[in-house]
Amino acid sequence: RAGTAFQYLLVQKTGAQKNVGLIQLNRPQALNALCEGLMAELRRALEAMESDPDVGAIVLTGSQKAFAAGADIKEMQNKTFQECYNSGFLAGWDKVSVVRKPIIAAVNGYALGGGCELAMMCDIIYAGEKAQFGQPEILLGTIPGAGGTQRLTRAVGKSLAMEMVLTGDRISA
Numbered sequence: 001r002a003g004t005a006f007q008y009l010l011v012q013k014t015g016a017q018k019n020v021g022l023i024q025l026n027r028p029q030a031l032n033a034l035c036e037g038l039m040a041e042l043r044r045a046l047e048a049m050e051s052d053p054d055v056g057a058i059v060l061t062g063s064q065k066a067f068a069a070g071a072d073i074k075e076m077q078n079k080t081f082q083e084c085y086n087s088g089f090l091a092g093w094d095k096v097s098v099v100r101k102p103i104i105a106a107v108n109g110y111a112l113g114g115g116c117e118l119a120m121m122c123d124i125i126y127a128g129e130k131a132q133f134g135q136p137e138i139l140l141g142t143i144p145g146a147g148g149t150q151r152l153t154r155a156v157g158k159s160l161a162m163e164m165v166l167t168g169d170r171i172s173a
Contacts, residue, residue: 008038011045013055021049021058021101031069032062034114038072043095050099058099060122061106064130068115071145094147096121107131112170117144120151127173134170 005011010024023045025032032038049055062068096103096118105111105119108128116133119125127133135144135152143149144165153161156171163169 006041006045008035009041009045011048013052019054019056021045021052021055023049023058023060025060025062025068028063028065030072031066031110032115033070033072034068034118035072046095046099046103050101055101057102057104059104059106060096060118062109062111062115064108064128066109066115067105067107067111067131068118069110070113070115070136094121097147107133107173110134113137113144113148117148117151120148120155129173131173132170133172134168135165136168136170138166139168 006026008025008027010022010026012022014020014022023042025038025042027033027035027038046058049058102124103122105122105125106128107119107125108130110132111119112132112134113136116135119133135148137144137148144152149161149165152164155161156164160171164171
């Protein structure tokens with residue numbers, strides 16, 4: 001089964017006709033931080049769902065506490081700019097945005113930094129009452145790196161996007 005092939009994801013087909021692909025981020029100890037391993041698994045799961053003729057739509061979700069609290073800072077902290085640039089550090093992070101089947105982000109809890117960017121790559125976002133969206137990269141001395149500045153502007157308008165990116169402030173559902 002697909003669910004046993006992943007370390008950081010729970011993957012299944014659900015719905016009355018088993019035609020909805022459900023991908024759940026599953027790194028609870030790290031608030032679903034987006035490490036390289038999780039992102040590689042996500043690309044693999046999305047490719048499998050996209051090529052499965054029985055799957056008509058995909059739901060991407062996390063836990064009640066966190067959709068995804070951002071990129072895995074511990075994994076990134078010792079990398080230099082040159083290492084990130086030469087290794088194509090964020091290459092493949094946009095897989096969600098190029099899948100041809102509709103992808104719905106079911107967000108509750110934190111969707112911060114890379115997690116917010118991941119949600120915005122989906123076609124539809126359903127946000128629970130506890131959802132918190134933000135781009136707090138400025139608090140670490142950087143800016144959103146996976147298209148967040150462009151997607152956030154389109155999603156919430158220039159003024160709110162600027163406020164969120166330049167202050168690190170969050171918005172609720």
